[in-house]
Amino acid sequence: MTSETTPAVPDVFAPTTLGPVSLRNRTVKAATFEGRTPAGVVTDELIAYHLAVAEGGIGLTTVAYLAVAPEGRTHREQILVGPAAQPGLTRLTDAIHATGAKVAAQVGHAGPVANGRSNGVHALSASRMPSPLSMQMVRSASEKDLTRITQAYVDASRVLVDSGFDVLELHMAHSYLISSFLAPGLNRRKDHWGGDLVNRARLARQVARAVREEIGDEAAVTAKVSVSDGFKGGVRTEDSIEFTRLIEADGHLDALQLSGGSSLMNPMYLFRGEVPLKEFAASMPPLVRLGMKTPMGKGFLKSYPFEEAYFFDKASQFREALTMPLMLLGGINRLETMERAMASGFDFVAMGRAVLREPDLVNKLQAGRQGAAKCIHCNQCMPTIYTGTRCPEIPLAEAGATGPGAP
Numbered sequence: 001m002t003s004e005t006t007p008a009v010p011d012v013f014a015p016t017t018l019g020p021v022s023l024r025n026r027t028v029k030a031a032t033f034e035g036r037t038p039a040g041v042v043t044d045e046l047i048a049y050h051l052a053v054a055e056g057g058i059g060l061t062t063v064a065y066l067a068v069a070p071e072g073r074t075h076r077e078q079i080l081v082g083p084a085a086q087p088g089l090t091r092l093t094d095a096i097h098a099t100g101a102k103v104a105a106q107v108g109h110a111g112p113v114a115n116g117r118s119n120g121v122h123a124l125s126a127s128r129m130p131s132p133l134s135m136q137m138v139r140s141a142s143e144k145d146l147t148r149i150t151q152a153y154v155d156a157s158r159v160l161v162d163s164g165f166d167v168l169e170l171h172m173a174h175s176y177l178i179s180s181f182l183a184p185g186l187n188r189r190k191d192h193w194g195g196d197l198v199n200r201a202r203l204a205r206q207v208a209r210a211v212r213e214e215i216g217d218e219a220a221v222t223a224k225v226s227v228s229d230g231f232k233g234g235v236r237t238e239d240s241i242e243f244t245r246l247i248e249a250d251g252h253l254d255a256l257q258l259s260g261g262s263s264l265m266n267p268m269y270l271f272r273g274e275v276p277l278k279e280f281a282a283s284m285p286p287l288v289r290l291g292m293k294t295p296m297g298k299g300f301l302k303s304y305p306f307e308e309a310y311f312f313d314k315a316s317q318f319r320e321a322l323t324m325p326l327m328l329l330g331g332i333n334r335l336e337t338m339e340r341a342m343a344s345g346f347d348f349v350a351m352g353r354a355v356l357r358e359p360d361l362v363n364k365l366q367a368g369r370q371g372a373a374k375c376i377h378c379n380q381c382m383p384t385i386y387t388g389t390r391c392p393e394i395p396l397a398e399a400g401a402t403g404p405g406a407p
Helices: 044-056 083-097 143-162 177-184 202-215 239-248 277-282 286-291 312-321 333-344 353-358 361-367 382-386
Strands: 017-018 021-023 027-029 060-067 102-108 137-140 166-171 220-226 255-259 326-329 346-351
Touching: 021 102, 044 060, 044 083, 060 143, 060 166, 060 239, 083 102, 083 143, 102 143, 143 166, 166 177, 166 202, 177 202, 177 239, 177 382, 202 220, 202 239, 220 239, 239 312, 255 312, 255 346, 277 382, 333 346, 346 353, 353 361
Parallel strands: 027 060, 027 346, 060 102, 102 166, 166 220, 220 255, 255 326, 326 346
Antiparallel strands: 017 021
16 A cells, blocks of 8 residues: 655745756745846946845845847846856855845846937847837847847856856747747748747747856856737747747756747736836837837737736746746735645745835745735836836935936
8 A cells, every 4th residue: 555645845944046046045036127236337326236136035036137149138228148248246245145144147138128329229139120229220130139049048047057046037928039039920030030930939048058067067057938928929828838848848947938929029927016107108219119109119018907927827837847946037026825836836936016015025934924925916016127227115315226317
């Protein structure tokens, strides 16, 4: 007679591992552009931003939007990873490590989400398309471009690992370059980079393999992928599940972070909650501000009611289809929700707005001082990304805002 034992539900606050990296708990600060690099370099304000959540108990904090190529920046104030950036990046990782937390670098190429006018070089995508950000045409990436960009991921990964980063998060969502290849509506190519899903997934798999071969087990390698892009022609849930099965079979990644929406086509699919249309338009460049006054522009920020863990149902389909570690993201506010995620087979929980509002949220939850975050999902933090991303409930001096337009 044999007896079956139910696996113990992991404690979200207990130490764990992510690939070759030891973490003090299973909480992750999700990548959110910090708006604290006005000259495209690490600043004291950027370090302070991540120190706040590291000292607040997070297991892993993620530095957002580290670009691998000049045209891959969302705009000119983003850090371009290279030898010149390494001293500042090292100073940042040293500071985070001193708290006991670990630090991830979100490594990406913005593709059609890049503002070519700001960067001084035209953006790239899977296929040619107009850019609502720069009012320029986005160029279709050539074979030479893709070879160069793959090598750029490798070179950037080496700099980041040598700078002390513990985890590299490859950005494969939100209509960034890799995501634009995955989305059939953005990828209209007739060559071996377009067509069926295997072809459309070629760049993602190529980049993941190249990065892993470069760094081995010196750091963990993860990817941010979409449970759904939320627009017609975007990555659908069923396609993404098939894509992640390919990624899992390749064996180059240690975990996936499950996100959604499109920075280009439907950003509110990711954020949910109130839509700060007026404030968001005011924060944009003049040409974009003008475009947002049109009916098409007004439809850019769609309205989705907030609900706790709004990606949970779709993410659970990935949990059923895959065996590799998964990070649940999307409106996680309560300890009860974190425990539900653990009981449902997710390995980590990732938070953005909740820890922007309360950088010490993890310490509070772990100590039992409160059971839920104070974030109300008003999304007034969204328009602040160009002047120092912050929660409007926190005084500016405390938030450490910087950049053009900051007081």
